Amino acid sequence: MNNRLKILRAERNWTQADLAMALDVSRQTVNAIETGKFDPSLPLAFKLARLFERPIEHIFDDRADEEMN
Amino acid sequence: MNGMHTHSERLSARSIRSTMNYLLWTLVWAGSYVLADKAALLGWYQGTTSAAIAVAVNLALGVVMVAAYMRHLRAMDELQRKIQMDALALSVGAGIVGGFAMMLMRSTGLSNGADINTLILLIFATHIASTLFGCLRYR
Numbered sequence A: 001m002n003n004r005l006k007i008l009r010a011e012r013n014w015t016q017a018d019l020a021m022a023l024d025v026s027r028q029t030v031n032a033i034e035t036g037k038f039d040p041s042l043p044l045a046f047k048l049a050r051l052f053e054r055p056i057e058h059i060f061d062d063r064a065d066e067e068m069n
Numbered sequence B: 001m002n003g004m005h006t007h008s009e010r011l012s013a014r015s016i017r018s019t020m021n022y023l024l025w026t027l028v029w030a031g032s033y034v035l036a037d038k039a040a041l042l043g044w045y046q047g048t049t050s051a052a053i054a055v056a057v058n059l060a061l062g063v064v065m066v067a068a069y070m071r072h073l074r075a076m077d078e079l080q081r082k083i084q085m086d087a088l089a090l091s092v093g094a095g096i097v098g099g100f101a102m103m104l105m106r107s108t109g110l111s112n113g114a115d116i117n118t119l120i121l122l123i124f125a126t127h128i129a130s131t132l133f134g135c136l137r138y139r
Helices: A005-011 A016-023 A027-034 A042-052 B002-041 B047-075 B078-107 B116-137
Strands: none
Touching: A005 A016, A005 A027, A016 A027, A016 A042, A027 B078, B002 B047, B078 B116
């Protein structure tokens, strides 16, 4: 699944470790989500949405081949 | 981000504590097995009662170890848990398939050397290898 996590994180000058701390997950988990290797659970996706103050569909997109902007 | 650091320390502390707890109970359980096994070899058991107590203690410690492993799983985040679940699925699969293959080899006379120790070793090795593979895959 595509996501804008890396962009949103960069906009706030957060490191992967910062984001991991905020979400109460490991840095490895943040990296795996950012690189699309791992899709987060619904509760974690909601946590991300609240943290970035964006709707979930603005962060994640299941249309794999389309560019997210 | 100050408030966020508190959460992460909680995860990290929880993870370390559950890992240490699980390792401790694994060592205690393995130690009880080795002790009970050596006691049998050295003829320490006087009758079946003391042997039955040794087996019961080992079994009870095994149950505590499994409970500690479940707490360990719950302390992980969702990716770490997925890696463990994949590793468990592979090791249980290897155990079942390997166990039946060993029984078949024995019944067909191809081999009579494979025993329960080989099977346990296969399960442990598969679990460790697949956990390492999972960690590398999601690195």
